[in-house]
Amino acid sequence: MSLLGIIETLRRNLKTVVVAGCVVLALVVVADGVRLMTVSGEHEAAPASEHAVAPAAEHESHAAVAAEHAAVAEHGASHGFWATSYHIAENVPVFWTLFGFLGCIVLVVVSKTYGHFGVSKREDYYGE
Amino acid sequence: MNNLWIHPSLILICGAVLLPLIPKTLKKAFLLFVPLAAFAVVLSMLGQPDALHGQIDFLRWTLTFGRVDKLSLVFAVIMSGMACIGTLYGLHVEEDAQHSASWVYVSGSLGAIFAGDLLVLFLFWEVMAFSSVFLVWFRRTPESTRAGFRYLLVHVAGGLSLLAGIILWLAQPGTTIAFDSFVKLDAAYGLPGMLILIGIIVNAAVPPFHAWLPDAYPNGTFNGSVFLSAFTTKTAVYALCRGYAGMELLIWLGVIMSLYGVVYAIIENDMRRLFAYHIISQVGYMVAGAGIGTALAINGACAHAFAHILYKGLLFMGAGSVLYMTGETRMSQLGGLYKKMPWTFLLTLIGGLSISAFPLFSGFVSKSMITAAGFQNPHLYWAAFLLMLASIGTFYCNGLKVPYFVWFGKDKCSDKVRESAGDPPWNMLAAMGIAAFLCIFLGIAYGPLYRLLPFADVAAAYHPYNAAHIFESLQILLFTACAFFLMVRTHKIEPHAGINVDNDWFYRRGGQAFQWFASKPVQAFDTAVGECYRVLGLIPLMWTTRVVDVFDRFGIDGVVDGLAERIRATGQRLRSAQSGAVQANLAISFAVAAIVIAALIYFVA
Numbered sequence: 201m202s203l204l205g206i207i208e209t210l211r212r213n214l215k216t217v218v219v220a221g222c223v224v225l226a227l228v229v230v231a232d233g234v235r236l237m238t239v240s241g242e243h244e245a246a247p248a249s250e251h252a253v254a255p256a257a258e259h260e261s262h263a264a265v266a267a268e269h270a271a272v273a274e275h276g277a278s279h280g281f282w283a284t285s286y287h288i289a290e291n292v293p294v295f296w297t298l299f300g301f302l303g304c305i306v307l308v309v310v311s312k313t314y315g316h317f318g319v320s321k322r323e324d325y326y327g328e
Numbered sequence: 329m330n331n332l333w334i335h336p337s338l339i340l341i342c343g344a345v346l347l348p349l350i351p352k353t354l355k356k357a358f359l360l361f362v363p364l365a366a367f368a369v370v371l372s373m374l375g376q377p378d379a380l381h382g383q384i385d386f387l388r389w390t391l392t393f394g395r396v397d398k399l400s401l402v403f404a405v406i407m408s409g410m411a412c413i414g415t416l417y418g419l420h421v422e423e424d425a426q427h428s429a430s431w432v433y434v435s436g437s438l439g440a441i442f443a444g445d446l447l448v449l450f451l452f453w454e455v456m457a458f459s460s461v462f463l464v465w466f467r468r469t470p471e472s473t474r475a476g477f478r479y480l481l482v483h484v485a486g487g488l489s490l491l492a493g494i495i496l497w498l499a500q501p502g503t504t505i506a507f508d509s510f511v512k513l514d515a516a517y518g519l520p521g522m523l524i525l526i527g528i529i530v531n532a533a534v535p536p537f538h539a540w541l542p543d544a545y546p547n548g549t550f551n552g553s554v555f556l557s558a559f560t561t562k563t564a565v566y567a568l569c570r571g572y573a574g575m576e577l578l579i580w581l582g583v584i585m586s587l588y589g590v591v592y593a594i595i596e597n598d599m600r601r602l603f604a605y606h607i608i609s610q611v612g613y614m615v616a617g618a619g620i621g622t623a624l625a626i627n628g629a630c631a632h633a634f635a636h637i638l639y640k641g642l643l644f645m646g647a648g649s650v651l652y653m654t655g656e657t658r659m660s661q662l663g664g665l666y667k668k669m670p671w672t673f674l675l676t677l678i679g680g681l682s683i684s685a686f687p688l689f690s691g692f693v694s695k696s697m698i699t700a701a702g703f704q705n706p707h708l709y710w711a712a713f714l715l716m717l718a719s720i721g722t723f724y725c726n727g728l729k730v731p732y733f734v735w736f737g738k739d740k741c742s743d744k745v746r747e748s749a750g751d752p753p754w755n756m757l758a759a760m761g762i763a764a765f766l767c768i769f770l771g772i773a774y775g776p777l778y779r780l781l782p783f784a785d786v787a788a789a790y791h792p793y794n795a796a797h798i799f800e801s802l803q804i805l806l807f808t809a810c811a812f813f814l815m816v817r818t819h820k821i822e823p824h825a826g827i828n829v830d831n832d833w834f835y836r837r838g839g840q841a842f843q844w845f846a847s848k849p850v851q852a853f854d855t856a857v858g859e860c861y862r863v864l865g866l867i868p869l870m871w872t873t874r875v876v877d878v879f880d881r882f883g884i885d886g887v888v889d890g891l892a893e894r895i896r897a898t899g900q901r902l903r904s905a906q907s908g909a910v911q912a913n914l915a916i917s918f919a920v921a922a923i924v925i926a927a928l929i930y931f932v933a
Contacts, residue, residue, distance in 0.1 A: 203670045225806050232799035296800045300807035303720040308811075308821060311594035319828050320595060326836055 233293055333381035333394055335442065336366040336408055337435035337452070344428035344435075359419055359427060363411040366438070370408040373401060374780075380444055386929060389505045392444025398782040399630070403441045403566045405780060406634045407434060410558045410641055417645055417759035418551030429462035430555045436460075437559040441566050445505040446494045446524075449567070451925075453490060453531070456560060457483035458918050463552030464544050465911050472547040473911075478832065479544035482530065486537070490527025496520040507567075511574045511621070525572060532564035532615060533608050534581050535588050539832035541608060542592070546600035546657070550648035553600060557644045558637045561607055565614040565633050569782075574621025582616025583714045585609065590721030592830065597823045599657045599730050600647045603640065606726060609718055610636050610683065616711060617698040623783035624704065624790065628697030630781050635690035635770060639682035642763040643726060646676030649752040649760070650734065654745040659730070659823035664739030668749035673735040675760040680731055682767040684723035687801055690770035693777070693792045695719065696801075700790070720808050727805075728812045733823055737816075 343362030350358045381394030411434040439452030464476040497520035510516040533541040545556050589609030596602040617629030649672045651657050685691035702712030778787035815821045885892040
């Protein structure tokens with residue numbers, strides 16, 4: 201089937217596509233909840249200050265880089281795929297769901313409002 | 329010093345000079361060969377120990393044309409690679425000068441990246457500015473001509489700031505010409521350090537010095553903008569990583585520009601201008617990464633620059649294809665093009681998903697390093713959260729708004745646009761296909777990219793594909809899509825014809841005011857004075873001159889050797905060589921200046 205054929209098929213079955221999309225959304229939220237339950241008993245989010253490191257530019261030796269290396273390795277390697285997040289917000293259920301949904305609406309509203317304050321003009325505004 | 333080291337810029341410059349001499353039958357092969365040769369030369373440097381090449385003594389300094397280390401190589405690899413993709417994209421363009429300008433532009437970027445000292449950096453910085461402007465001018469519309477001049481003026485001002493900073497820096501006792509970290513030398517906030525920083529952030533399009541970018545890039549040729557999107561800003565990111573890593577001011581500037589670009593992109597109608605605003609937004613991540621300055625953040629800035637050059641090039645290639653085939657890039661005049669341009673849609677969508685940091689696409693493995701570096705430090709949570717907010721706008725614009733309103737949505741195309749729409753020639757699709765493949769490849773097999781990064785050991789310990797990061801990204805992106813499609817149903821986010829005023833208003837309106845002042849009051853005064861002068865001074869003077877001229881030519885010169893007459897005849901011939909176009913004069917001036925500088929360096933040193 202050609203690429204155009206695939207697109208046309210998806211458009212013809214738009215309702216199914218929308219339902220599938222909603223199922224995926226729900227699965228992502230549920231899966232994140234499962235992740236939270238999996239890690240909550242095992243590990244409290246490490247205080248981030250432990251991982252605070254000096255700017256690379258100030259490194260006179262490799263000591264600070266090595267410290268950061270260890271910090272990153274601790275996150276990635278020791279906890280593997282189910283690694284605990286860097287920050288507490290990642291451990292709040294549906295935090296990023298709301299962040300994405302509301303963030304999008306807020307950005308659009310703020311941008312459109314900004315545009316209406318004299319920023320958006322007709323195409324020949326500069327009249328050159 | 330290794331005499332066998334070949335500067336990749338030299339290959340590109342030689343190619344640019346030789347291109348017009350190549351027979352037409354060999355032209356396409358030559359077009360592919362030159363950037364591939366430069367790319368191969370850069371690849372041959374991988375795995376070599378850090379070294380300084382191409383050093384020459386000039387006055388009291390040692391200039392270094394080839395500082396090869398991990399930081400310069402990661403940028404050089406992707407830039408020389410992008411030169412190959414960009415040239416393939418415009419392979420069918422018959423005007424040699426367009427290819428030559430592109431190659432000289434890339435050679436400027438590579439030269440700045442391999443520059444080991446401030447003077448060579450400045451030299452190639454200017455090569456970039458003066459060659460890239462032709463990629464705008466070659467579009468040959470009145471608007472692109474004007475935008476090109478504005479672009480050039482801003483970059484000349486930025487270059488002067490860079491030069492002033494370098495001169496003041498070298499005037500201080502105990503300083504060297506080497507281009508190293510000003511933060512490390514505790515000189516970032518001094519006057520020379522700040523002037524050099526301004527010179528760099530003009531090229532990085534950091535607000536308030538950013539308006540040249542969305543002004544010039546959408547006015548470039550369909551393939552010129554692909555080059556423009558890749559090189560100038562990323563060379564500046566390299567310079568920030570080299571000279572200003574860990575400077576806190578950059579975190580603020582980076583976060584501001586990441587959101588600023590998003591806000592303008594959301595209300596933008598022209599798809600190429602929308603992508604241009606998203607360059608500002610994405611470079612904001614890199615600037616913030618340079619500002620955070622930890623090994624992970626610098627890795628993130630470099631990895632993101634690497635990924636960005638590919639996906640932004642791909643997005644501009646997609647927009648360039650629409651422009652090339654239909655002559656239109658305003659979303660208010662497009663829509664429903666998927667039937668005519670399905671492959672362009674798919675490939676552009678891959679670019680949109682990559683820039684949005686969708687899992688399995690390149691942005692996912694690069695952008696997250698910068699935000700992770702922000703989340704490592706509680707004092708930078710605000711920056712990390714604001715960068716996450718900007719990523720919502722990125723997906724909204726690149727992954728949803730452009731694909732939807734250009735290829736789906738309501739068909740608002742004119743008959744001319746609808747008839748001419750179609751997937752572009754094979755070479756354009758091939759270039760987009762290669763870029764799209766690399767976007768996906770890097771998103772899945774990120775190991776080779778991570779091994780290229782300046783702090784490869786820190787990168788090796790970073791794993792982007794963990795459950796928290798995947799679910800966090802999917803939740804943000806999918807629910808952004810959810811909000812988008814709900815808003816589409818309200819018809820509140822339909823693109824409308826119009827432009828958005830940015831802070832170029834000051835110099836565009838200022839220029840118009842100056843033009844009015846010059847053409848009305850000053851011109852009137854000048855005309856009055858000129859008329860008085862003509863009547864009272866010029867007419868009597870001309871009579872006197874004619875008499876003297878006849879006496880000189882037939883009396884004195886004729887008696888001696890006729891030299892004056894010969895000079896006059898030569899002058900007449902030279903006069904006919906001038907076309908009168910300012911761009912042509914500028915091109916000749918740049919070339920002569922470059923030859924004079926090269927001769928000076930050669931003979932003085």
